[in-house]
Amino acid sequence: MKNNTFEEIAGALDRAETVLILTHVIIDGDAAGTAAALCRVLRARGKTVHIFTGEELPHNLRLLDADYFVRDRAELLDRYDLVAAVDCSDPSRFEKRKDLYDRASVHVNIDHHRTNPCYAEYNYVDADAAAAGEILYEMIQNAGWDMDVRAAEGIYTAIVTDTGEFEYSSTTAKTHRIAAELFDLGIDINEISVAIYQNERKVKLQVHSDILQNMDFLCDDRFVMAHAPAQLFEKRGAEISDSDGVIEAIRGIDTVEVACFAKEIAPDEWKLGFRSKYDIDVSAIAEEFGGGGHRKAAGGSMHGSIADVKACLYPKVEAVFREKDGRA
Amino acid sequence: MKNNTFEEIAGALDRAETVLILTHVIIDGDAAGTAAALCRVLRARGKTVHIFTGEELPHNLRLLDADYFVRDRAELLDRYDLVAAVDCSDPSRFEKRKDLYDRASVHVNIDHHRTNPCYAEYNYVDADAAAAGEILYEMIQNAGWDMDVRAAEGIYTAIVTDTGEFEYSSTTAKTHRIAAELFDLGIDINEISVAIYQNERKVKLQVHSDILQNMDFLCDDRFVMAHAPAQLFEKRGAEISDSDGVIEAIRGIDTVEVACFAKEIAPDEWKLGFRSKYDIDVSAIAEEFGGGGHRKAAGGSMHGSIADVKACLYPKVEAVFREKDGRA
Incomplete structure (x- = not known):
């Protein structure tokens, strides 16, 4: 029930050639943004990476999808070297996707839910993190991996949605320092804000x-x-x-x-x-x-x-x- | 029409013993927060400082008022050594308070409106600042003046309200870096969020x-x-x-x-x-x-x-x- 180091987790990810990313059901901005950023960064390192949610992305998170999210099981590989679970407190939350999790031999668990029992071989659970995206950002920085503006948008989406626009008590100085660095990477705040927050259904x-x-x-x-x-x-x-x-x-x-x-x-x-x-x-x-x-x-x-x-x-x-x- | 340096403005403020702070009419979070922070910091330096708005503070900004905001003209001094205008693009916006402005011999103008004609003896106008509070924060840091948690709350209120919770295009990496430093100073995000954003009238x-x-x-x-x-x-x-x-x-x-x-x-x-x-x-x-x-x-x-x-x-x-x- 102890966290691995960022080095150990980055090492496991780097040894895998194929990676499947899973998130919790009723996917939200933290889950989708963190998954998209991890997918982007790992693909840039030459890996075959898919995200499988088993559901449609919410309307206001579609800006994240640059062909990362697989809709149809038939498009997945038979098995992946590694499954990375992000923002998922418990394997029961991989509803209808548990077999995919079980089939991989190596598992990574990056999360910020206090109840997470560290269910994988490689775990990083920090309940003080404002979002799973905050943890992934630090891991990527620590590993020295390239992060481009698209990956930065994923991390930003994770943070801005899970903190209610930096309003919830989970927000810390670190949250804002990371946001500043994402701006340095060139994120377009107007584009993201319009997509996430000016995108409500009329009937809502x-x-x-x-x-x-x-x-x-x-x-x-x-x-x-x-x-x-x-x-x-x-x-x-x-x-x-x-x-x-x-x-x-x-x-x-x-x-x-x-x-x-x-x-x-x-x-x-x-x-x-x-x-x-x-x-x-x-x-x-x-x-x-x-x-x-x-x-x-x-x-x-x-x-x-x-x-x-x-x-x-x-x-x-x-x-x-x-x-x-x-x-x- | 050129900005003074932060040193020049801080020097002018430090030479004054009595300071009146004015803001624009229909006072908002940036005006009130910046005024409150400036009042707090200058009082800690031993000066007599008042803010005169000529109107009630909006309901959701009352957390800022620790006896800084004067309601009644009779409570003001006859004249002040210096008037500091914050978040005010034009002297016409000191509605019904222009005489107070005119009566001082030294004037400071700290603002972020592009149309500001630099109307005072000492001006700092930066249209790229997300809030007047952002400029004041940098000025205080530059001067090496003490800023306590109450002053930090004023700056934070200025920034969070004028950026629509860090959502508007005016938000930059610098905005988030300043927010991080305000967290370091100990602001209570839950208290501020409840006061500003969970404080609507039922009829609204x-x-x-x-x-x-x-x-x-x-x-x-x-x-x-x-x-x-x-x-x-x-x-x-x-x-x-x-x-x-x-x-x-x-x-x-x-x-x-x-x-x-x-x-x-x-x-x-x-x-x-x-x-x-x-x-x-x-x-x-x-x-x-x-x-x-x-x-x-x-x-x-x-x-x-x-x-x-x-x-x-x-x-x-x-x-x-x-x-x-x-x-x-």
């Missing part, structure tokens, strides 16, 4: 607007709840993922300390998300709905009508605030 | 939601228009400024190249904002509505009903796209 804005038409406030506006019934998505021809971001938006209200967003993922089946702004531990609330998570971000679920959900949730929330105020 | 979200219920799309969704009649604000008990940010949100739609947002600021009086994502010059459209601006951000105005506005605007927009496609 409409769905957000519909949801925000009906917010419930409790406890002197310190708690807010919004919800999206299934027919709201149907009416707009939208996906459930078009409601992503609503919970962060409502937590952003000045008086709000705890936010909940409920979405109906099947008839009378509600998925509940919770976010806390300060010190209230929402994982405790989520546990009462069969879920869990972190102090500031957690989730649970419940069957019933939205009225049932509220009738169950609101007394619990009121108790949490009463308890907090009693302590104060 | 409601107003945005109301506005997004009615978007018009033209030219295969490459143009989007949203509007807010006066009664929309009245119904919610909102201010017109609660619609700030709508135009950036609708420009963020993937297919959109040009966005327009119209707000009714008096009966049948519409203020129009325009934003461009790529190469279409919206200042040319704005000029047809008695306004102007930059290629990517411009504004104009028109009298009439919203139907009149659309009837006037839409043919012009269609002509712009036809012309662009003809060239392609």
Whole structure:
């Protein structure tokens, strides 16, 4: 359960002639950006490298794909010398791709999730890194490998998305020093910003607007709840993922300390998300709905009508605030 | 019309015993953050320093005020040895405070607006700086003055707000290097992020939601228009400024190249904002509505009903796209 050195990992990668890169399912900017950068750098070193995600890249990450991401299994090699897993806390997250992982004889694991059990032969897990891309950047620098502007774009995408544009607590001085060096390598901030952040589906804005038409406030506006019934998505021809971001938006209200967003993922089946702004531990609330998570971000679920959900949730929330105020 | 050196400006500030800091009207994060940082650093050098804005600090910038910002003219000194203007392109922007500026015998002008005519005795104008705060940071470093964590928070606020969280084209490697050094000084990114970005009025979200219920799309969704009649604000008990940010949100739609947002600021009086994502010059459209601006951000105005506005605007927009496609 100990990290290898950057030298050991770079050595393993350099000994391989064929490399397959895997990332976690529901691929995000850190996973895709880190994978793209690693692919680019290794190809420049003469290797055959593919990334296999088993899913489409999100719309706003397509700028990363310069023929790196393989869609169809038939285009993969039968086996690779090495599989590199990036931003993946556990092999179970290689959904439907575990056989590809198992077939390689050497495995590399580059990640920043605290729960990562160092499952590979070569591991580098740093929970203090703001993004897996931050670790890969340092490894490439340490190895003295060439990094061109395309690889730098991958690293930048990894960092900017996983830090919420340098806003989350995971951001450090090192994060900004790396960003500065990526600018030195020539990244075009306007091109990247437009691709990632000015690239929303029209229905996503409409769905957000519909949801925000009906917010419930409790406890002197310190708690807010919004919800999206299934027919709201149907009416707009939208996906459930078009409601992503609503919970962060409502937590952003000045008086709000705890936010909940409920979405109906099947008839009378509600998925509940919770976010806390300060010190209230929402994982405790989520546990009462069969879920869990972190102090500031957690989730649970419940069957019933939205009225049932509220009738169950609101007394619990009121108790949490009463308890907090009693302590104060 | 030439910049002074940092040494000359620091010398002038050091010779003054009393300093008044002024910023532009409709104060923003760069103006307030830079002013707060300068006030903090000069007070630590034993000087009497006030900031006079003539208006309330926006809600989400109050974290900056540790008794620096004077609300009431009666609390000001009769005269100051030196007035320092920060983030202020022109003395006309000291609305209702010009007499205070004129009464001092020495003036310092620290700014990053390209149009700044270097109106003071001591000027430092750098249009390539991402924020006035970036220039002040370099000046303080150059002078070897102490900067504590509170001053660092001011500089960080200036930079993060004026770069849209490091997203705008004005962001450079230097911007990130300065941010890294501010982290080294101990800024609390979570505290600052919550104060600035998780601090929206409830009615602002409601107003945005109301506005997004009615978007018009033209030219295969490459143009989007949203509007807010006066009664929309009245119904919610909102201010017109609660619609700030709508135009950036609708420009963020993937297919959109040009966005327009119209707000009714008096009966049948519409203020129009325009934003461009790529190469279409919206200042040319704005000029047809008695306004102007930059290629990517411009504004104009028109009298009439919203139907009149659309009837006037839409043919012009269609002509712009036809012309662009003809060239392609």
